[in-house]
Amino acid sequence: xxxxxxxxxxxxxxxxxxxxxxxxxxxxxxxxxxxxxxxxxxxxxxxxxxxxxxxxxxxxxxxxxxxxxxxxxxxxxxxxxxxxxxxxxxxxxxxxxxxxxxxxxxxxxxxxxxxxxxxxxxxxxxxxxxxxxxxxxxxxxxxxxxxxxxxxxxxxxxxxxxxxxxxxxxxxxxxxxxxxxxxxxxxxxxxxxxxxxxxxxxxxxxxxxxxxxxxxxxxxxxxxxxxxxxxxxxxxxxxxxxxxxxxxxxxxxxxxx
Amino acid sequence: xxxxxxxxxxxxxxxxxxxxxxxxxxxxxxxxxxxxxxxxxxxxxxxxxxxxxxxxxxxxxxxxxxxxxxxxxxxxxxxxxxxxxxxxxxxxxxxxxxxxxxxxxxxxxxxxxxxxxxxxxxxxxxxxxxxxxxxxxxxxxxxxxxxxxxxxxxxxxxxxxxxxxxxxxxxxxxxxxxxxxxxxxxxxxxxxxxxxxxxxxxxxxxxxxxxxxxxxxxxxxxxxxxxxxxxxxxxxxxxxxxxxxxxxxxxxxxxxxxxxxxxxxxxxxxxxxxxxxxxxxxxxxxxxxxxxxxxxxxxxxxxxxxxxxxxxxxxxxxxxxxxxxxxxxxxxxxxxxxxxxxxxxxxxxxxxxxxxxxxxxxxxxxxxxxx
Numbered sequence: 001x002x003x004x005x006x007x008x009x010x011x012x013x014x015x016x017x018x019x020x021x022x023x024x025x026x027x028x029x030x031x032x033x034x035x036x037x038x039x040x041x042x043x044x045x046x047x048x049x050x051x052x053x054x055x056x057x058x059x060x061x062x063x064x065x066x067x068x069x070x071x072x073x074x075x076x077x078x079x080x081x082x083x084x085x086x087x088x089x090x091x092x093x094x095x096x097x098x099x100x101x102x103x104x105x106x107x108x109x110x111x112x113x114x115x116x117x118x119x120x121x122x123x124x125x126x127x128x129x130x131x132x133x134x135x136x137x138x139x140x141x142x143x144x145x146x147x148x149x150x151x152x153x154x155x156x157x158x159x160x161x162x163x164x165x166x167x168x169x170x171x172x173x174x175x176x177x178x179x180x181x182x183x184x185x186x187x188x189x190x191x192x193x194x195x196x197x198x199x200x201x202x203x204x205x206x207x208x209x210x211x212x213x214x215x216x217x218x219x220x221x222x223x224x225x226x227x228x229x230x231x232x233x234x235x236x237x238x239x240x241x242x243x244x245x246x247x248x249x250x251x252x253x254x255x256x257x
Numbered sequence: 258x259x260x261x262x263x264x265x266x267x268x269x270x271x272x273x274x275x276x277x278x279x280x281x282x283x284x285x286x287x288x289x290x291x292x293x294x295x296x297x298x299x300x301x302x303x304x305x306x307x308x309x310x311x312x313x314x315x316x317x318x319x320x321x322x323x324x325x326x327x328x329x330x331x332x333x334x335x336x337x338x339x340x341x342x343x344x345x346x347x348x349x350x351x352x353x354x355x356x357x358x359x360x361x362x363x364x365x366x367x368x369x370x371x372x373x374x375x376x377x378x379x380x381x382x383x384x385x386x387x388x389x390x391x392x393x394x395x396x397x398x399x400x401x402x403x404x405x406x407x408x409x410x411x412x413x414x415x416x417x418x419x420x421x422x423x424x425x426x427x428x429x430x431x432x433x434x435x436x437x438x439x440x441x442x443x444x445x446x447x448x449x450x451x452x453x454x455x456x457x458x459x460x461x462x463x464x465x466x467x468x469x470x471x472x473x474x475x476x477x478x479x480x481x482x483x484x485x486x487x488x489x490x491x492x493x494x495x496x497x498x499x500x501x502x503x504x505x506x507x508x509x510x511x512x513x514x515x516x517x518x519x520x521x522x523x524x525x526x527x528x529x530x531x532x533x534x535x536x537x538x539x540x541x542x543x544x545x546x547x548x549x550x551x552x553x554x555x556x557x558x559x560x561x562x563x564x565x566x567x568x569x570x571x572x573x574x575x576x577x578x579x580x581x582x583x584x585x586x587x588x589x590x591x592x593x594x595x596x597x598x599x600x601x602x603x604x605x606x607x608x609x610x611x612x613x614x615x616x617x618x619x620x621x622x623x624x625x626x627x628x
């Protein structure tokens with residue numbers, strides 16, 4: 001089976017001074033799969049996301065998205081290519097409504113500039129109407145359409161997480177990078193999130209997820225990659241990885257400290 | 258408000274803001290009418306004349322509010338662009354007496370924009386204090402150039418007296434043969450332009466671009482990640498604000514009919530920022546409220562002895578302590594009213610409306626009880 005690759009991470013290393021946050025990390029993500037990255041705190045998971053989305057430049061190595069190199073591209077360019085992320089600490093836009101937050105997510109697929117919007121040219125008005133419609137659509141997907149006009153940062157925590165998800169979804173991504181989406185959610189909300197992510201997968205969205213909630217990881221992911229001290233120490237099906245002695249050591253080693 | 262779909266639709270058309278703009282335009286344009294009915298010795302100030310300056314400053318402050326209040330990028334050097342706009346048209350129209358004044362204004366706007374772009378691209382990589390320092394430096398450099406390039410700017414004497422030209426003053430602005438040569442004519446020109454700039458401003462803020470600017474203000478990292486090209490947005494909004502400032506400066510030159518570097522010193526940049534802060538950063542109408550308050554302030558202070566006898570002379574000499582006062586205002590507003598007067602006003606208005614409604618409801622309820 002010639003496996004198609006949506007995202008290829010090849011020998012990515014990121015040094016901070018002398019410290020290696022990522023050491024020759026390599027793995028691939030196939031279209032339609034849900035892949036989880038787990039590992040103890042400080043293993044380099046968020047650093048990996050920062051490298052993938054162009055916030056950080058890797059010291060060496062390459063990243064290919066749909067066969068195209070992304071190293072050196074700006075974050076907004078990578079987003080426009082169909083890969084978007086959420087943040088571990090929620091980063092909603094302050095002072096903006098739920099709807100406006102979601103509307104910003106449409107940015108990479110729209111193009112009206114200062115002149116077109118300033119003069120309210122017909123094309124920009126049509127585009128505005130489309131953005132509004134699509135943003136309402138993604139809010140409906142995550143069940144926030146009734147709160148569209150509230151200020152985003154005033155929502156309860158769980159709904160703020162959902163809004164971050166909706167905002168990312170508004171860019172119509174092919175691959176969604178989720179940085180601990182279940183952090184701070186209660187069991188019920190985590191269950192809802194799990195169902196939501198499964199629905200995204202049915203729609204053909206590929207998901208790369210960093211998560212500490214093992215229940216969720218085991219529940220939804222097709223494959224798990226385990227990072228420890230910036231290195232991939234194990235990979236495979238969730239059940240296999242769970243019983244890998246190296247993985248157990250990495251986690252228990254932290255606990256024993 | 259209860260149905261988000263519907264409310265969102267009206268927000269899309271921006272209905273409320275355009276209605277406010279219309280009311281604002283009417284309110285401003287009738288100012289000269291009632292100003293003529295108040296005898297001059299009551300107010301001891303020339304309302305229309307002061308309002309012309311307020312209109313000119315509004316051009317600058319609308320752009321600056323877009324930059325500072327919405328995009329979150331500070332500039333402590335906007336007097337530089339104000340000056341570039343003023344000097345460009347002043348020099349062109351006095352050196353070459355045939356030069357059309359409206360073309361001079363256009364040249365001033367474009368040159369201010371071009372310099373804004375040249376300066377903005379490198380400077381906007383800086384953030385916070387560093388950006389503030391860099392723009393402060395820009396303002397100082399511009400002031401030194403206005404003063405020292407004597408062959409071009411007439412040095413400290415200014416245009417046209419400092420230049421070897423035949424005209425005694427900068428010609429009044431003339432468009433299609435119509436000359437804006439009196440205060441009242443210029444009043445309508447300046448405020449007409451302000452209304453147009455506000456329209457442009459509202460359109461931008463209520464759109465994709467406005468959301469992009471507000472997003473980058475809140476979190477550059479998140480805005481980047483959501484696909485907003487933040488570097489480009491910052492440069493563009495800086496250029497736009499420079500052009501607005503250039504337009505204000507060009508109008509200033511044609512209204513005052515002479516210019517010298519004094520009008521473009523550091524304290525003028527601070528005055529612009531104070532206007533934005535006092536009115537309300539990131540508030541659509543904030544800038545204009547701040548401009549009107551601070552433009553009238555010196556005249557009010559100068560008129561004080563006529564209203565209240567026995568006020569010490571030192572107090573009425575505004576220029577002696579204007580910088581100190583701006584500083585105090587900045588600190589007080591940052592501490593106690595960070596959203597500015599405009600937000601305070603609209604909150605107060607909403608409060609009284611709500612209260613009125615509650616009183617009415619209570620009244621209705623009592624009526625029913627009575628039955």
